[in-house]
Amino acid sequence: MSEPTFTLDGDDVPFTEGQTILQAALGARRYVPYLCFHKDFKPHGSCKVCTVKVNGHHAAGCTTPARAGDVVESQTEELTELRRDLVQFLFTEGNHFCPSCEQSGRCTLQAVGYELGVTQGHYNPLFPTRPLDASHPDVLLELNRCILCELCVRASAQVDRKHVFALSGRGLTKHLVVNAESGRLGDTDLAVEDKAMKVCPVGAILRKRRGFTVPIGERTFDKAPISQVLVAPHEED
Numbered sequence: 244m245s246e247p248t249f250t251l252d253g254d255d256v257p258f259t260e261g262q263t264i265l266q267a268a269l270g271a272r273r274y275v276p277y278l279c280f281h282k283d284f285k286p287h288g289s290c291k292v293c294t295v296k297v298n299g300h301h302a303a304g305c306t307t308p309a310r311a312g313d314v315v316e317s318q319t320e321e322l323t324e325l326r327r328d329l330v331q332f333l334f335t336e337g338n339h340f341c342p343s344c345e346q347s348g349r350c351t352l353q354a355v356g357y358e359l360g361v362t363q364g365h366y367n368p369l370f371p372t373r374p375l376d377a378s379h380p381d382v383l384l385e386l387n388r389c390i391l392c393e394l395c396v397r398a399s400a401q402v403d404r405k406h407v408f409a410l411s412g413r414g415l416t417k418h419l420v421v422n423a424e425s426g427r428l429g430d431t432d433l434a435v436e437d438k439a440m441k442v443c444p445v446g447a448i449l450r451k452r453r454g455f456t457v458p459i460g461e462r463t464f465d466k467a468p469i470s471q472v473l474v475a476p477h478e479e480d
């Protein structure tokens with residue numbers, strides 16, 4: 244029996260039972276922008292960058308199950324504008340100084356921004372005051388760049404079984420915290436081998452003494468846009 248399919252921007256996309264629209268699209272090498280999804284974790288649908296239209300209704304592609312016969316739209320001007328707004332908000336509410344960031348060229352936020360045509364700030368930046376935690380001997384935690392995707396939280400809890408990270412607060416006060424009475428990363432049991440070290444899509448969790456091993460200009464997204472790369476560096480095995 245042939246696989247069931249839905250249409251994505253007019254083309255048939257096959258899927259297997261239990262796959263979401265985003266998983267099926269990526270499996271068919273069709274890019275749908277996303278930020279908080281990661282192939283190794285159950286999707287939780289917080290960033291909404293993967294929003295598509297299913298039979299005319301908005302839905303998060305990463306959490307919506309693929310269904311045979313559904314008509315899914317992704318590459319429309321309306322959806323690109325919506326995603327662009329979401330990404331611009333992220334740039335606005337944090338401090339993202341891309342030219343000086345160690346992750347420039349392999350940062351998923353930067354790559355998705357370029358993909359959506361974000362080339363400059365659109366809203367007035369909030370310039371929040373956020374700490375930089377250099378207390379860990381091997382890891383730098385740069386909260387100015389955190390986009391609250393919860394991937395480190397999920398990786399630390401579900402894979403490392405350490406619960407090093409958590410989110411605290413709501414709305415604009417929502418922020419990443421670490422599991423130590425002192426609030427310092429150096430007082431947690433995070434290790435550089437942990438899965439939590441590999442999943443950050445931006446430059447918020449960085450390994451010390453390993454800067455710029457690949458020169459700017461030769462990095463993943465310097466060579467090809469994320470819509471061609473499909474598997475971003477923070478999702479590589």
Ligand code: SF4
Nearest residue numbers: 389390392393395443
């Ligand atoms: Fe996501 Fe990185 Fe922030 Fe963790 S530190 S919530 S992985 S952006």
Ligand code: FES
Nearest residue numbers: 288290291293305
């Ligand atoms: Fe779907 Fe973030 S990737 S909500």
